[in-house]
Amino acid sequence: MSNGEIVAGFLAPHPPHLVYAENPPQNEPRAEGGWEQLRWAYEQARASLDALKPDVLLVHSPHWITQVGHHFLGVPHLSGKSVDPIFPNLFRYRFELDIDVDLAQACCDEGRKLGLVTKMMRNPNFRVDYGTITTLHMVRPQWDIPVVGISANNTPYHLNTKEGQGEMDLLGRATREAIRKTGRRAVLLASNTLSHWHFHEEPSLPEDMSKEHPERYDGYKWDVRMIDLMRKGQMKEVFELLPQFIDEAFAEVKSGAFTWMHAAMGYPQLAGKLHGYGTVIGTGNAVIEWNLEEAGLSSLEPVTQRSLSPA
C-alpha cells in the first residue's frame, strides 16, 4: 500500500444559514437567498476539492459534543434527519453519507496510542450534527466521497486553552499517522467560525442581508488580522496569537478543529487561499484552503516530535 497523503486542508465553517440559503432538496425550509459572498467562496472550494479527487474527507465539528473522549463515526452508512437546535427554522436536513470506517478506526487507535481517550461511535441510528453536515454539504454537495466524522471533546472549554489545544495537536498527529498508514488521499475540513460574537435576535426575514454585519468591530478587526497572516503563510504567528484571539474574539477555533487540522498537516508555513469572508448573524466566517499538493507538501513522513511543532 502506498503511503497516504493529506492533499489539502480547508477552514470550512458551518453556519446552517448557508445551506438554507442554497435551497438544496435535502433541506426543508425555503430561502430567497442570502450570504452570497460565503456561498460563492464555497463554490470555489468545491472546484478545488473536485480537482484534488480525494478518497476521503475528514471533518471535525464543534457541534458533535462528546464529554468523555474523542469519538469517530464508526458505521458504514448513516442516514436520517438532522435539525439545528438553535435554528430549526433554517435547518432540517435529510442526510445520507458513507463512512470510511477503516480510517476512522485507525484514527481512533492512533489517538489512543498517543494517550487520548478515543471511541468508535457504533449506533446505526445516530443523528449526525448540523456542523458536520453543513461543512460537508458546502464543500461537496454530491455526497459521493466517504467521510470520517470526529467529535469535539471540548477539552479547551473544560481545561485551559493551552492544554486543550495541546490535546487537539495530539489528535491531529494521530490523524496524520492514521492517514499515512492506511494509504488514503485525504482532505481535512476544520469546521470553525472565527470571531463568534453573534446577534441575539434574528431578523424577521433571516436572509435579509441589509441586516447582516459584524456583531462587534473588535471581532472583525481580529478576523482580518488573523486572515491576513494566514494569507501570507505566517502560520507560526497565527498559532502564537491563537490563544489571545480565542479569548478576545470569543473565537470558535477554541473548540479545536483548526489546531487539529494544522497539526495533522504538519503546521506548514504555507499561504492559505482565501476564498471568501463574510458574517452570519454577526459571526466572522472565512473559507480558506491550504493546498498541500500544489505546494509539494502532501506526502506524509512518520510522525516525530520535531517535525510537527508549530514553533
Ligand SMILES: [Fe+2]
Ligand atoms: Fe458553530
